[in-house]
Structures are given as C-alpha cells and as structure tokens.
Amino acid sequence: MTDIDKSISIPMKKIKLTSLLLLALFSCKEDGGGGTVPPEETPGILKEKAAFGIGAAIKTSLFTDAVYTATVKKHFSQVTAEWEMKMESIWSSSTAYKWENADRIVSFATDNGLEVHGHTLVWYKSFPQWFKTAKYDSVTFEAKVKEYIQTTVTRYRGKVESWDVVNEIFNDNGTLRSVDCPVFATFRDPIGFYGRCFRYAHEADPDARLFYNDYSVVLASNKRAAIKKMATRFKNEGVPLHGIGDQFHYRVNTDKNTMKTGLNDMASTGLLIHISELDIVVNTAQSESYEFTATEAAKQAATYQYIAEIFEAIPAAQKFAITTWGVSDKNTWLTDYWHRKEYPLLFDQNYNEKQAYKGLLSGLK
Numbered sequence: 001m002t003d004i005d006k007s008i009s010i011p012m013k014k015i016k017l018t019s020l021l022l023l024a025l026f027s028c029k030e031d032g033g034g035g036t037v038p039p040e041e042t043p044g045i046l047k048e049k050a051a052f053g054i055g056a057a058i059k060t061s062l063f064t065d066a067v068y069t070a071t072v073k074k075h076f077s078q079v080t081a082e083w084e085m086k087m088e089s090i091w092s093s094s095t096a097y098k099w100e101n102a103d104r105i106v107s108f109a110t111d112n113g114l115e116v117h118g119h120t121l122v123w124y125k126s127f128p129q130w131f132k133t134a135k136y137d138s139v140t141f142e143a144k145v146k147e148y149i150q151t152t153v154t155r156y157r158g159k160v161e162s163w164d165v166v167n168e169i170f171n172d173n174g175t176l177r178s179v180d181c182p183v184f185a186t187f188r189d190p191i192g193f194y195g196r197c198f199r200y201a202h203e204a205d206p207d208a209r210l211f212y213n214d215y216s217v218v219l220a221s222n223k224r225a226a227i228k229k230m231a232t233r234f235k236n237e238g239v240p241l242h243g244i245g246d247q248f249h250y251r252v253n254t255d256k257n258t259m260k261t262g263l264n265d266m267a268s269t270g271l272l273i274h275i276s277e278l279d280i281v282v283n284t285a286q287s288e289s290y291e292f293t294a295t296e297a298a299k300q301a302a303t304y305q306y307i308a309e310i311f312e313a314i315p316a317a318q319k320f321a322i323t324t325w326g327v328s329d330k331n332t333w334l335t336d337y338w339h340r341k342e343y344p345l346l347f348d349q350n351y352n353e354k355q356a357y358k359g360l361l362s363g364l365k
C-alpha cells in the first residue's frame, strides 16, 4: 500500500491533516546558503484534530465582528448560546416567547455547518421574574415548564443536537440547592420533577442527547456522588439522561490530579461526558497589578493541555465535547464575575491563538 492509498482509507479529518503536513513540507523556502528554512510550524486546527466536538459559547451581539465569526467558524465544530437560549431570554411572559436571538444563534450554526448544544432548559437562576412572581402550585408549575421545554425543543428539533436539560441543582456538599431555587420550593421530590423534565425534552426530540450540567463536578466529591446517585435513579426509572457536563471554570492552580480522578469517576457512569464551559483563570489573586506574561501563558497552556489529555483518556464513546465559555479574552464573563484583568480563553484580544490554544491542541490525540 502506498502512502497515497493509506490517506484515502483514513477519515476526512486525517486527510486534511495529511494535506497540511504535505503542504508544510513542500512550502519550505530556500535560504541564502542553499539549504532550506522550515516554515513556521503549522500547529493544526482544534476542530480538525479532535475526534469529538470542540465548542464555543457565543453571543449574537458579537456577530457584527467579522473576525469573531471567522474565528468561530475556523476553529470550532459546535456552539452554545452563552445566554440567549436560557429560559429568561426566551420566555418573555406566560403567553409569549421571544425567539429572535436564539433563532439567530441556531441559523448561524446551521448556515456554517456547526452543531448546537442547547443551554439550558431548567436552571434556578434563569426562571423569569414573571414566573417566580406567579407562585404557581406544583401542578401548574410543572404544566408550564413542560410547555416551555416542549415548545423550545420542538422548535429546534433536528437543529439543536443536544441540550443541557437541567443545570446546577446540587450544592458542593451533595445536598439539593435550596436557596433561590423555585423547584426546591415547590416540589417534595425535586429530583422526580427534574427526571420528568428529561422525559418532556425526549418526547419533543427523541434524537437529542440530553445532559445534566453542573460546576465543580470533578472537584467536589459529594456533589459528584449526588449526581451519580441521581443518574442511577434515572437509569432505574427509565429517564432519558445521556450525559453529564462539568463546566470546568477552573484555575491554573486547580489540583490536576483531583481533576483527573474526578473526571474518571464521572466517566464510570458510562454516560457521555462534556467539558461544557471551559475557561482557566490566571489572575488567581485577583490582583490589579497582574500581568499576563509569557510565563503565565505557559502555565495556562499546560493546564489546557492536561485537561485535553485527561479527557482523551476516558473511553472514546463517552467523549462528547470540550466547549470553551467564550472565544477570546476580549469578551469573557470572567471580567465581570472574577476580575477586570483576566485572560482565560484560547484567543487573545485580537483573536490570535494563545499558548493555551496550542496547549489544548497538543493534548489531543
């Protein structure tokens, strides 16, 4: 078998990589002394190297920036709305839905061959004010939420491949979140209610893969145990739960070994695994004098690389996707929620690939 035969029998993604390598080989320049100067190393492109989804949280307010949209299209294979597909954004009153922004996110994805991971159908923080004020009894509450889930999932059936059905219901100590949680305040068996939410979503789109999503899953062992217990209950009761997401809003100094142990424990459920909102804080001390130096960039790159490696080490069939929570350091929720000086993502303010990008890329198999 010649090399050409080999490249014909391998998947599309690999053909692209092979051509890139050939291109790099043949584009070596002659130098003055008659030798060849190798061109800058072509590091490759995340979505082409990964055998699973590479996602980014996006928002329509940035669609006017052509560099932003070009970056998303070039490097990512799936998108998630950072907030425009949350209940609060869509469900404007008890009788009205506002689809405009969510529709634009989904059209952007379909027009550009990207998958959409929907985020999120039920989240305590995103119940609209009008809903909370109504103080529905459990029967009306559930009928309303069922209608919301089914209207939304049906609208995007076939276009949104997967959904976070339920987000952040546990405290880190494994108890159910009670503070500000309308579900906890209304139902005697909140987990029973959440299970029915999965059933409602599944009825509306039987092909969509349905996730439970939370933060600190790999770090907080009691929270993880509670999630696993819920997954077992759902399995026994036939609730369609297909995957678990850990947001991965972590830091350069987050303990790596704990991340690995926790991720493997998540994978022991046999469910799909999603690193769903990845970003890595560098200004851990929240210092005004912080500078994102080359040394800091290298530390961050090492963290990204490690995360790719531990994700690659879980069983292939369970690797759903790695999604970063934003695209460039120019627009990250962490400059509001963490510190003004923060540089957590894969691209810098000018959409150049950071060391972090190369780190994540080199951690992929």
Ligand code: XIL
Residues within 6 Å of the ligand: 082, 083, 167, 247, 277, 333
């Ligand atoms: C955040 C968005 O990034 C912000 O823009 C918005 O104001 C609040 O929500 N966990 C989640 C995400 O599941 O939905 C949150 O996103 C970040 C924490």
